[in-house]
Amino acid sequence: MIVLAIYIAIFCAAFIVVRFVISKIRVRRDFTSLKTVTFGDESAVRPDRWASFLSVLTLFCLWGAFTGSDWVPFHAPGPFVGDTQFTYTMEAPDGARDDATVHARVFPAGEKGDPQDVAPGDGFAKDDSIALAAWRSDLLLMDKNDEFTRKDGAKVVAIDGQPVSPGSRIEVANGTVAVTSKGSLNFVPDPGMQMEPIWLPSPEAVVARVKEISVRGYQNFTLWEHLYWSLFRVIVGFLCGAIVGIPLGYAMGLSGWFRGWFDPIVEFMRPVPPLALIPLVIIWAGIGESGKIILLFLAALWIMAISARAGVSGVAISKVHAAYSLGASRWQVLRYVIVPNSLPEIFTGARVAMGVCWGTVVAAELVAAEKGAGMMIMVASRFQLTDVVLMGIILIGVIGFSIDILMRKAEDWLVPWKGRT
Amino acid sequence: MSKLSINNLSMRFDLPNGSFVQALKDVSLEIESGELMSVLGPSGCGKTTFLNILAGFLSPTEGTVTLNGHAVTGPSAERGMVFQQGALFEWMSVRDNVSFGPRMAGRKKKDYMDNVNHLLDVVGLQDFKDKSVYELSGGMQQRVALARCLANDPDVILMDEPLGALDALTREKMQGLVLKLWKETGKTIILITHSVEEALLLGQRLLVMAPRPGRIHKEYRLPFAAAGVGKDLRVVKRDPEFGEKREEILSMIWDMEEEIMGRTEEAKA
Ligand SMILES: Nc1ncnc2c1ncn2[C@@H]1O[C@H](COP(=O)(O)OP(=O)(O)OP(=O)(O)O)[C@@H](O)[C@H]1O
Ligand SMILES: [Mg+2]
Numbered sequence: 037m038i039v040l041a042i043y044i045a046i047f048c049a050a051f052i053v054v055r056f057v058i059s060k061i062r063v064r065r066d067f068t069s070l071k072t073v074t075f076g077d078e079s080a081v082r083p084d085r086w087a088s089f090l091s092v093l094t095l096f097c098l099w100g101a102f103t104g105s106d107w108v109p110f111h112a113p114g115p116f117v118g119d120t121q122f123t124y125t126m127e128a129p130d131g132a133r134d135d136a137t138v139h140a141r142v143f144p145a146g147e148k149g150d151p152q153d154v155a156p157g158d159g160f161a162k163d164d165s166i167a168l169a170a171w172r173s174d175l176l177l178m179d180k181n182d183e184f185t186r187k188d189g190a191k192v193v194a195i196d197g198q199p200v201s202p203g204s205r206i207e208v209a210n211g212t213v214a215v216t217s218k219g220s221l222n223f224v225p226d227p228g229m230q231m232e233p234i235w236l237p238s239p240e241a242v243v244a245r246v247k248e249i250s251v252r253g254y255q256n257f258t259l260w261e262h263l264y265w266s267l268f269r270v271i272v273g274f275l276c277g278a279i280v281g282i283p284l285g286y287a288m289g290l291s292g293w294f295r296g297w298f299d300p301i302v303e304f305m306r307p308v309p310p311l312a313l314i315p316l317v318i319i320w321a322g323i324g325e326s327g328k329i330i331l332l333f334l335a336a337l338w339i340m341a342i343s344a345r346a347g348v349s350g351v352a353i354s355k356v357h358a359a360y361s362l363g364a365s366r367w368q369v370l371r372y373v374i375v376p377n378s379l380p381e382i383f384t385g386a387r388v389a390m391g392v393c394w395g396t397v398v399a400a401e402l403v404a405a406e407k408g409a410g411m412m413i414m415v416a417s418r419f420q421l422t423d424v425v426l427m428g429i430i431l432i433g434v435i436g437f438s439i440d441i442l443m444r445k446a447e448d449w450l451v452p453w454k455g456r457t
Numbered sequence: 458m459s460k461l462s463i464n465n466l467s468m469r470f471d472l473p474n475g476s477f478v479q480a481l482k483d484v485s486l487e488i489e490s491g492e493l494m495s496v497l498g499p500s501g502c503g504k505t506t507f508l509n510i511l512a513g514f515l516s517p518t519e520g521t522v523t524l525n526g527h528a529v530t531g532p533s534a535e536r537g538m539v540f541q542q543g544a545l546f547e548w549m550s551v552r553d554n555v556s557f558g559p560r561m562a563g564r565k566k567k568d569y570m571d572n573v574n575h576l577l578d579v580v581g582l583q584d585f586k587d588k589s590v591y592e593l594s595g596g597m598q599q600r601v602a603l604a605r606c607l608a609n610d611p612d613v614i615l616m617d618e619p620l621g622a623l624d625a626l627t628r629e630k631m632q633g634l635v636l637k638l639w640k641e642t643g644k645t646i647i648l649i650t651h652s653v654e655e656a657l658l659l660g661q662r663l664l665v666m667a668p669r670p671g672r673i674h675k676e677y678r679l680p681f682a683a684a685g686v687g688k689d690l691r692v693v694k695r696d697p698e699f700g701e702k703r704e705e706i707l708s709m710i711w712d713m714e715e716e717i718m719g720r721t722e723e724a725k726a
Contacts, residue, residue, distance in 0.1 A: 354544040357514055358602075362558040362609050363534030372557070376548040453547035453591050 038229065039098060050090045096239065103238035104230050115170035116226040117142050119152065122196050122208035124178060124221065126161040129189035134159035138166065138176060140211070142225045145170045145233060160184055166223065171232045173224040175216070186219050195221075237423035242430070245423040254424060255415055257407045263431060266401065266409040269325065270393045270439075273332020277389065281337040282382060285344025286374070295345075302338055310335035310396045314403055323404040328397060335396045336389040343385025347378020380454040383447040387440060394436045409435075461488040461511070461613060461645065466520035468506050468671075480506040481517070482670035488662075490612075493639050493646045493682055495660030497653060497706065499713050503671025504649045508615050511647065512538050524613065534558060537611030539602050539619045545590045551601055552577070552586040558609025569608070576604040579641075580634065596627035600634070607642065616648040620655065632658055633690055640686045653706050657681055657699060658690055665706060667713055669720070675709065677702070 100108030123137045136157060143149050151167035160183035168174040184190035193199060195206045195213050205214045211225040233241065249259040257265075287294035288302070313331055321327035351374055359373045401410025409432050416424035447454065468481040480503040488494060496504050509515045511522055513532040522529040524536065537558075538544075545554055553560075555576060559569035577583045580600035590598060599619060606614055619635075620628045632655060639646055650656050656663050661682045667674035679702070685693045693699060 352543055354540045355546065357512070357532065358538060358540060358544040358605075359546075359557070359561075360514075360532035361512055361534070361536055361538040361611075361615075362561060362605070364557075364561040368561050372561075373546065376546070379548075451548075453589065 039102065043094065043098065046090075046094050050087070050094070054084070054086045054090070099236070100239055102229065102231050103233070103236055103241075105238040105240055107239055112229040114230045115142075115145070115228040116210040117144050117170055118210075120208075120210040120225070122211075122213060122223075124161070124192045125194035125197075126179070126182060126184070126190055127193045128160060128184045132160070133193070134161040136161035136163050136178065136182070138164045138178065138221075138223070140174070140223055140225065141165070141167045142210075143167065143169050156181065168223070168225070170225060171227055173222055176221040176223055178221055191219050192221065234420055234422055237426060241423045242427045245421075245427050246431075249424065249427070254412055255407070257412075259412075259427075259431075262407055262409050262412045263435065265407045266394075266397050266432075267435065269328045269332055269397050269408070270390070273329045273397070274336045274386075274390055274393050276329065276333040277336025277393075278340045278386065280333075281340030282344045284337075285341040285346075286348055286370070286378075288341065289345045289348025290370070290374075298341075302341055305334070305338045306342065310392065311399050314400050317400075318404060323406070328400055328405070328408075331400055332393045332397060335392050339385050339389040339392060340382070343381050343388075344378060346385075347381035348374055350381055351377045379451045380447075383443065383451060383454075387443045387447075390439050390443060391436065394432075394439060398432055460490060460525060461486075462521075462523045463487070463511075464521050464523075466507075466510060466517050466522065468503065468510065468515070469518045479670035481510075482672050484520070484671070484673055486664075486673065488613075488645060488647070490645055491643045492661055493648070493659060494662040494664060495656040496647065496649045496664045496666060497651075497656045497710070498664075498666030498671075498674070499668055499710055499717065500651075502666045502668035504666060505617055506671065507666075508538075508617050508647065508649055511613075512536055512615050534562065534609055535612045537606035537609055537614045539599075539606050539614065539616040541618045542595065542598065542622045545598055545601055545605070547589065547591050550587050550589060551582055551593070554590060554601055555586075555604045555608050557605060562609075573604075573608050576608050579638065580604045596623050596631065599623065599631060603634070603638065607638065607644075611644070613645045613647065616646065618649055618651060621651060628655075629690060635659060636682060636686050636690075639682075653703055653710070654694065657702055657706070658685055658693060663706075665709060668717060674713070677706075 097108050097110075099105070101110055102112045104111050104114050119139065119141050121137050121139050123135050125133055125135050127133050136159070137154075139152050139154050141149065141152055147169060149167055151165040154163050154165045156162040161178075162181045162183075164176060164178050164181065166174050166176055178192065179185040179190060182190065192215060195215075196208050198206055200206055200215050202215050202217050202219055205212055208223075211223055214222045214224070216222055237245075246259065251258070253259070253261070284294075284298065288298055289295070310331060313334060317327045317331045317334075321330055355373055355377065356369060359369045364372065397408070398410035401408035402414045405411035409428055413425045413428035413432075416422075416428065463484060463486040466481055466484040467479070470478040470480055472478065484507065496507070498504055506515065510517050511529065513529050513536065516530070529536070532538075546557070549557070552573065556569060556573045559573070574583070574586075577586050580603060582597060582600055582604070585593060585597065590601065593601065599622075602619070620631050623631060635646075635648070636659060638644075648656075648659055650659075657679060659682055660677070660679055663677040663679055664673055665675045665677075666672065681693050681696070681699060
């Protein structure tokens with residue numbers, strides 16, 4: 037909740053700053069900047085690069101600040117670390133009361149150490165000393181060293197002077213103390229507002245893990261091998277799908293028989309999400325490479341076939357007529373008119389198919405695989421290795437995004453006439 | 458030489474709801490080689506349908522079309538077509554568009570390149586030959602379409618409102634170009650237009666069609682096209698005879714339109 041509020045606050049502040057400060061310095065002079073109607077003209081809405089930069093920076097800083105990263109200069113209040121103490125009041129069976137002090141030493145998360153040496157002090161309740169790590173709690177059997185124990189009928193009646201009974205919870209310095217139903221004390225040091233590494237590791241931990249896994253590997257394969265195998269499956273599956281799907285789509289767009297024959301199959305398979313095929317593919321082909329590639333082939337096939345078919349039906353009839361009346365044969369019409377004219381559609385389909393394949397391969401590896409990005413994060417999550425999981429997710433996102441950018445670049449290069457007819 | 462004979466052509470479109478449109482009925486016509494014929498008529502009278510049949514994109518429900526004695530059954534290189542717009546290949550340069558026909562015929566580059574360059578000169582696009590089609594203006598694109606058609610050396614050129622999408626000034630220049638190319642090449646040209654002036658200027662023969670069913674209403678033989686070659690077309694337009702003819706044809710088309718309206722009202726009542 038707090039994080040969301042901070043995020044919205046940063047969003048608004050950055051907007052105001054960039055809008056009124058930076059825009060004054062940087063004056064754009066191009067055609068779009070001269071448009072007066074921008075609200076509603078989609079082509080005039082250009083992503084503000086400052087906003088993109090700040091958006092990524094904000095996410096990174098929030099991540100760092102709430103995980104206590106060394107890379108970020110400011111932090112959310114961390115968990116309490118250091119020495120603290122509280123007192124409890126013990127009531128003996130005969131009604132006599134005595135105070136004792138509990139010295140707690142809280143180590144940084146993940147570290148261990150010895151409690152302080154303390155003198156037992158006077159009275160029948162003796163002082164205690166405990167040691168624990170941040171974000172953990174410690175059940176304190178305070179009466180172990182006392183002259184009267186709970187067995188004798190002694191009980192804690194107050195903490196830091198405030199009266200307590202079993203079940204109550206008291207704020208003490210740097211933490212809270214709860215009285216359990218059995219009458220012992222549970223000390224929880226202040227957790228602060230940062231995330232525990234097991235939920236959200238800090239950026240440097242993730243980077244360190246990248247380095248470690250890229251050298252030493254995880255689950256018998258290095259990071260790059262895991263990613264390579266995922267990419268390899270996607271590319272092979274996608275290429276197979278495209279090699280079969282595009283001619284199939286053309287045939288469906290050009291011949292009534294093909295369209296009639298394959299329409300029911302394509303239309304039926306299209307709405308079936310490839311993820312739903314995973315179990316069947318595992319039954320048929322096991323969890324090896326062929327199963328993955330069959331799955332990705334099926335994922336890409338229908339998308340490519342449909343986009344090739346749409347590409348054929350998108351050809352202006354006058355172009356086809358013109359080609360025929362210039363003496364082109366059927367084959368030449370296909371080669372010089374229909375194929376080039378359908379390229380934009382095919383590229384759009386290929387981008388979608390690549391995205392779907394990438395998502396599907398990760399999902400398939402989550403279910404069952406010996407290697408691959410999805411398998412890596414799935415196994416890591418079983419061992420609560422959140423940094424590996426996070427790293428995997430980030431790299432999967434980065435790769436998916438890069439694939440899309442590459443496809444877009446290829447499209448600009450191969451289909452320069454797109455959208456300009 | 459290339460004589461186009463059209464015999465009792467009828468075209469009927471059966472509609473899915475069981476009714477039908479008689480787009481053409483009993484059209485008969487002889488077109489001699491080297492004639493430039495323009496076709497006028499109210500919208501929907503079957504001009505495009507007529508041209509598509511001549512091009513071979515549609516087969517008529519009745520009647521035949523023969524060119525040089527053999528029947529037209531499908532599109533072929535002997536009948537070139539210039540469309541209103543959008544029929545160029547965006548993925549090819551201007552030169553590749555113009556040389557498309559010879560390339561498809563498998564001719565050697567050195568055999569056709571001279572002609573292609575000559576045509577690019579004639580239409581004034583020599584400087585643009587390596588540009589992509591989408592970088593050209595509408596008028597330039599139509600010139601490419603003309604050159605592409607001519608580079609294939611067809612016997613008959615069919616044009617469906619080739620200048621319809623152009624502005625008045627460009628259109629006038631293109632009219633001059635069409636006349637010039639006609640004179641130079643001696644091709645048989647059939648040109649559909651919506652503009653009475655254009656039909657008068659460019660038509661050695663002028664066909665006025667009537668709708669429902671589409672048929673030939675009246676035919677003229679005109680002197681303006683032959684006289685206009687290489688001249689300022691505005692001078693031709695100032696000819697009193699030109700004005701007279703224009704008025705006559707305009708009122709003829711108006712009458713047809715009114716008749717259609719009347720019939721529609723009747724049908725409603
Ligand atoms: N494919 C088709 N199916 C059904 N009816 C058609 C079809 N093509 C044309 N028609 C009908 O045939 C008639 C003639 O159409 P056509 O396109 O030849 O007219 P046009 O004279 O070229 O009109 P315009 O001047 O507006 O281009 C019209 O009534 C039209 O509705
Ligand atoms: Mg028409």
